[in-house]
Structure formats: structure tokens, C-alpha cells
């Protein structure tokens with residue numbers, strides 16, 4: 609039987625030949641998942657032989673990864689903003705940049721109680737769950753047009769014991785009817801902002817495996833910003849704010865949309881690579 613080290617070496621070589629980036633880390637993380645240990649703990653058991661069902665499982669995982677299935681879907685969970693989230697192919701894999709969106713809102717409202725927050729296109733629920741966790745008196749409504757995504761988001765709220773603070777709604781945003789007009793303090797969204805042209809050039813991990821409707825608006829990438837800012841005027845309280853994540857080179861266009869719809873005090877936050885990543889404004 610192969611040992612831990614031998615299996616990692618063989619799998620690394622295999623993934624490398626298939627063109628997978630960082631093949632060694634991928635090989636290690638997949639084996640750590642099977643052995644139910646941390647990646648670095650593998651280094652303490654290099655000589656341990658794998659038993660038959662571990663080898664079978666490992667082969668299957670390596671095969672999936674070599675077909676460009678993202679590591680996170682195979683492992684089935686990710687960490688985001690210090691919390692654990694389940695993911696599957698019905699939801700976008702959380703991106704580190706989105707932590708900036710979450711953090712901006714938490715900082716802005718940490719001293720305010722009883723907020724009402726609407727998260728549009730919640731996907732795996734990362735934004736709703738983190739806001740409910742770190743703004744514990746807030747009431748969060750999270751909406752998504754995919755019922756499969758809503759299922760995952762609900763599981764994630766339960767996993768983090770925040771299901772009482774979040775209401776999930778399985779609906780398209782345009783069909784969503786709010787109970788009362790102008791009831792929200794905050795609208796947040798990380799919408800599908802990739803244009804249909806850019807979509808063709810995405811890496812296979814995204815293009816083939818992540819849900820297309822979570823990535824692209826099938827247009828110029830700006831449609832959701834327009835729809836949300838417009839309808840947002842009926843949903844937000846006076847001086848309520850809308851917070852968006854934006855794609856590279858979109859901040860100016862989104863700023864124009866906000867200004868046109870009478871939002872002011874517009875601010876932008878950059879990400880770790882100094883790219884404009886979050887934009888927000890206040891309804892006049």
C-alpha cells in the first residue's frame with residue numbers, strides 16, 4: 609500500500625500534468641480531508657500507509673480536481689470571515705474580497721441597534737450570516753432567485769446558529785414584495801457582475817463549475833446595479849445605504865448609476881490588490 613507521502617507525490621505529479629495550479633497544496637488538502645486532519649498534520653504521518661477505501665476516495669477526489677472542479681466543491685466547505693460555510697455547485701465559492709464588503713458594513717454600523725438589512729443574491733449566505741453574527745441586534749432578510757442556493761444559505765445559517773436572525777426568501781429580486789415601504793437601513797449585494805464577453809475568458813474552474821447565473825448578468829455586468837439602486841429607493845429608509853461589491857474597472861460606472869438615482873456620500877473601498885472593490889452610497 610502507498611504511504612501518505614507517496615500518494616501525495618503521485619497525485620501532485622498527476623495534477624501538475626493536467627495543468628492544475630498549486631498541485632502540491634491541492635493534493636495535500638484533498639488527502640487531509642480524507643484523513644480528517646489538518647494539512648500540516650500530514651507531515652507527521654508521511655510513512656503511514658493508506659488503507660484501501662482511503663486510496664479509492666483519494667483517487668476519486670484527484671480525478672475530480674484534475675477535471676478542474678474547484679477544490680472547495682470537493683471538500684464541501686470554506687472559511688469566510690472566520691466562520692465555516694458549506695458550499696456546493698449551486699452557489700458561488702466565497703471570495704476573500706467579499707470580506708471587505710462585510711467588514712465595511714460592520715464597521716459602519718457596529719454602534720447601531722435594530723437595523724434592518726436586505727441581502728440581495730445571498731448565494732451561500734456568507735454576507736447575511738456574517739452580518740447577523742457581528743451585528744447581533746440586526747434583522748436580516750436574504751433573497752436569492754435560486755431555491756438550491758437558498759437551501760445552502762439556510763444550512764449555513766443553522767451551522768452558525770444564526771437562523772433566528774435571518775429570513776430567507778426564495779424569489780427573484782424584481783418579484784420581491786417588501787412588507788412595508790422604505791423599511792431597510794441597509795441593502796447589500798455582491799451581484800453577478802461579469803459581462804457576457806468576459807465570461808468566455810474565465811478559468812475553467814469558474815466557467816464550467818460555478819453557477820453561471822451567480823457570475824454573469826448575460827449583459828454588460830452592470831444590470832443588477834441599475835435594478836437594485838432603482839428599486840432600492842422604495843425599500844430603503846431615508847438616509848438608508850446601499851453597499852455593493854464591484855468588479856475590476858466597474859467602480860466609476862456604478863458610481864454614475866448611484867448618482868443618477870440620487871444616492872450621495874458615495875464612498876469606495878479598495879481590496880488587498882488596491883482594486884476598487886466596494887462602493888456605497890446613501891439615499892437622499
Ligand code: GLN
Nearest residue numbers: 729730731798799800822
Ligand atoms: N452573496 C454571495 C457571495 O458574496 C453570492 C454572490 C453571487 O452569487 N453573485 O458570495
